[in-house]
Amino acid sequence: MLQQTRVGAVVDYYERFLDRFPTIHTLARARTASVLAVWSGLGYYRRARAMHAAAKNIVRDHAGLLPSTSVQLQALPGIGRYTAAAIASIAFDEPVAVVDGNVERVLQRLSGKQLTSSETWRTAEAILTPKRPGDFNQAIMELGAKVCLPCEPKCLACPLSELCRTRGELPQATREVRRKREICYGLHAAGGKVWLVQRPPDSSLMANMWELPETRSNGQQPLFTMKHSITITDYTVRVVRTSESEESEGCWVRRSRLPKLPLTGVTRKILRAAKFI
Numbered sequence: 200m201l202q203q204t205r206v207g208a209v210v211d212y213y214e215r216f217l218d219r220f221p222t223i224h225t226l227a228r229a230r231t232a233s234v235l236a237v238w239s240g241l242g243y244y245r246r247a248r249a250m251h252a253a254a255k256n257i258v259r260d261h262a263g264l265l266p267s268t269s270v271q272l273q274a275l276p277g278i279g280r281y282t283a284a285a286i287a288s289i290a291f292d293e294p295v296a297v298v299d300g301n302v303e304r305v306l307q308r309l310s311g312k313q314l315t316s317s318e319t320w321r322t323a324e325a326i327l328t329p330k331r332p333g334d335f336n337q338a339i340m341e342l343g344a345k346v347c348l349p350c351e352p353k354c355l356a357c358p359l360s361e362l363c364r365t366r367g368e369l370p371q372a373t374r375e376v377r378r379k380r381e382i383c384y385g386l387h388a389a390g391g392k393v394w395l396v397q398r399p400p401d402s403s404l405m406a407n408m409w410e411l412p413e414t415r416s417n418g419q420q421p422l423f424t425m426k427h428s429i430t431i432t433d434y435t436v437r438v439v440r441t442s443e444s445e446e447s448e449g450c451w452v453r454r455s456r457l458p459k460l461p462l463t464g465v466t467r468k469i470l471r472a473a474k475f476i
Contacts, residue, residue, distance in 0.1 A: 202282070203243055212241045223263055226254040235408065235461030242429065242464060244405055249277020267291040280320075289333035296323035297336040301343025308347060311364030378432045384466070385414035385441030386422060388475055393457075394441075395466070396449035410466040412449060414441055423472060427465045438469055 200209045200216075219237050220226040226234070231251060238247040253275040257265060266272050268291070272283035280298075287293035298306075298320050306322050307314050314322065328335040346353045354366050387394040395409045421437040428434065452460065457476050470476045 200241065200246065202246060204241065209241070212238065223254050223257050223265070226251060227258040227263075232407075232461050233459065236459050239408075239462045240464040240467050244408065244461075246277065252276035253278065265290075268293060269295045285336060288336050292333060294327060294329035294332045296320065296327045296332075297340065298323050299340060299343075301340050301347070303343075304349065305339060305343045305347045305359075308352075308365045309359060309363050375431055379435070380432055381435045381437070383414055383416045383421075383437045383439060384411040384469060386411060386438050386469065386473060387441045388473070391454045392451040393454070393470065393475060394449050395452045395460075395462075398463075405463055408461050408463045409452070410463040411438075411469060412441075414439065425468065425472060427468060429464075434465070436465060436469070438473070 200213055216237050220229060220234070229251070231248065234247050234251045235244060238244060241247075256275055257263060265286075266275070267287065269280070269283040269287040272278050272286055273280060278286075284293075284295040284297040288295050288297065298316075302323060303314075303319050306319055310322065312318075323339075342357070342359070346357050354360050354363070357363065357366075360366050385394075394412070396412045398405050398408050398410065400406050416437055416439050419439045421439050423438055425436045425438075426433065427436050454475060457470065462470070467476070
């Protein structure tokens with residue numbers, strides 16, 4: 200869950216996910232739609248699909264026990280070198296280094312060089328403390344996340360400042376330019392049901408997720424407007440009232456089914472604002 204998502208945004212989802220799927224076996228037995236429903240709103244849904252597939256693999260091939268080495272972990276769906284190393288070192292004390300964006304930034308600034316990916320991994324492995332690999336890896340990741348920041352690094356508070364070849368020489372980083380977009384959704388609810396459409400299974404984003412249909416306002420006064428952000432794009436979302444005949448292919452969904460349905464994040468937000476869920 201923490202891949203590309205802040206801790207503060209993850210905590211509630213993490214707790215709900217463990218309440219619903221407390222063991223690898225319960226996750227492996229679950230339907231994909233149930234997994235996506237619990238994940239709904241967190242984004243990057245391929246992570247949920249991969250975790251579900253990995254749970255099935257672990258139950259089938261590893262007797263329900265999580266593999267303990269980074270090599271074995273990398274064979275599971277959705278687990279790459281970084282995640283495998285983090286799990287193996289923190290949970291099983293395997294002396295393997297981790298490299299994420301934070302670690303990469305720390306090592307490049309310490310060395311004063313633009314390191315390639317392979318050079319960064321070799322450097323991380325060379326400085327790893329083999330007796331406490333999990334603690335070391337967590338420490339260097341936290342150093343990058345909280346001290347050696349992309350913008351305005353806190354060099355005076357850095358315990359490695361005397362070793363850093365770029366201390367005080369870093370140019371002021373420019374912040375990422377965010378894109379602005381407008382989008383309009385149609386809300387048609389009646390008799391405890393709401394009209395939803397399902398994204399195609401081959402969609403590159405949020406495949407098989409359910410959402411309110413996109414529409415045009417045609418000058419219609421919106422029921423309400425809200426803000427919604429996905430990665431670097433900020434959306435102004437307008438919600439207008441529509442009728443079933445105006446909609447694309449879809450179906451009525453009862454209010455009672457919504458908690459179990461994999462809804463897109465913006466659709467869940469709209470339905471909450473409309474006090475439908």
